[in-house]
Amino acid sequence: MNTVRKFRWFWSWNDIAEEKWLQKMSAQGLHLKEIENPCFYIFEKGEPQNYVYKLDYRLNSAMFAHVGWYALADKSAPQKSDEQEYFQLFQDAGWNYVGEGRGWQYFRQSERKGQNQELYTDQASKRAKYRRQIFFQLAIMALVAVLTLPQAFSPDPTVASPISITAVAALVILFALPLIPLGLRLQKLKAQI
Numbered sequence: 001m002n003t004v005r006k007f008r009w010f011w012s013w014n015d016i017a018e019e020k021w022l023q024k025m026s027a028q029g030l031h032l033k034e035i036e037n038p039c040f041y042i043f044e045k046g047e048p049q050n051y052v053y054k055l056d057y058r059l060n061s062a063m064f065a066h067v068g069w070y071a072l073a074d075k076s077a078p079q080k081s082d083e084q085e086y087f088q089l090f091q092d093a094g095w096n097y098v099g100e101g102r103g104w105q106y107f108r109q110s111e112r113k114g115q116n117q118e119l120y121t122d123q124a125s126k127r128a129k130y131r132r133q134i135f136f137q138l139a140i141m142a143l144v145a146v147l148t149l150p151q152a153f154s155p156d157p158t159v160a161s162p163i164s165i166t167a168v169a170a171l172v173i174l175f176a177l178p179l180i181p182l183g184l185r186l187q188k189l190k191a192q193i
Contacts, residue, residue: 002045004030009039012133013181015055015104022053022108032108035101050111054095054119055104057133058086090119103136123189130186134179141175144168 006025010018022032022041027050030043087097090107098106107119120126148168 003033004043004045005036006030006041006043007039008041011181012102012137012178013185015057019053019055022106023051023111026051026053026108032098032106034099035104035106037102051108052111052117053098053106053108054117055106056119057103057129057136058105059103059132059136093119095119103133123192127186127189130182130189134182134186137175137178137182141172144171144175 008018008021010021025032025041025043027048029046029048031046031049031051032041032053033044034042036042090097094109095107096109098108100106109117111117118126120129145168148164148171151164151168
């Protein structure tokens with residue numbers, strides 16, 4: 001098998017930059033085969049192609065089936081019965097499903113010069129994609145806070161320390177940071193109505 005594994009970090013709000021990078025890789029003959037969390041990409045070597053890659057943020061049932069809170073995590077995500085319909089919709093529009101990574105669904109199709117190649121053509125669907133991501137970031141941030149704040153602010157000095165308080169603050173900030181650019185992107189899409 002002729003594959004190449006590349007490490008590349010993209011923040012959750014850098015989906016457009018990630019799409020462009022994947023297109024550049026395909027133009028060099030490296031075509032996305034799969035995504036290994038959190039930031040490893042497996043490419044298959046081949047002839048250079050002009051592929052357009054698009055990402056959709058949608059948690060799938062496989063990610064949450066084992067913990068039982070899938071419906072809570074993303075009510076707009078396709079349920080098992082709806083997943084085939086979800087993927088069929090894109091396939092009917094000429095998109096090939098490549099894989100999933102970190103909640104992002106990866107699609108590609110050959111570039112068609114002079115045509116707007118988007119997964120979603122309506123603003124409401126584009127906004128929903130970022131709302132799903134914002135909701136997930138908020139859920140993770142809340143979960144981290146609930147699990148770590150009691151220990152960080154414990155009256156027991158052996159449990160609470162400046163290091164644990166700093167670690168909790170850093171974790172909450174890490175999960176809160178994406179909310180700013182994602183919120184700005186959502187506002188920009190709302191302004192385009």
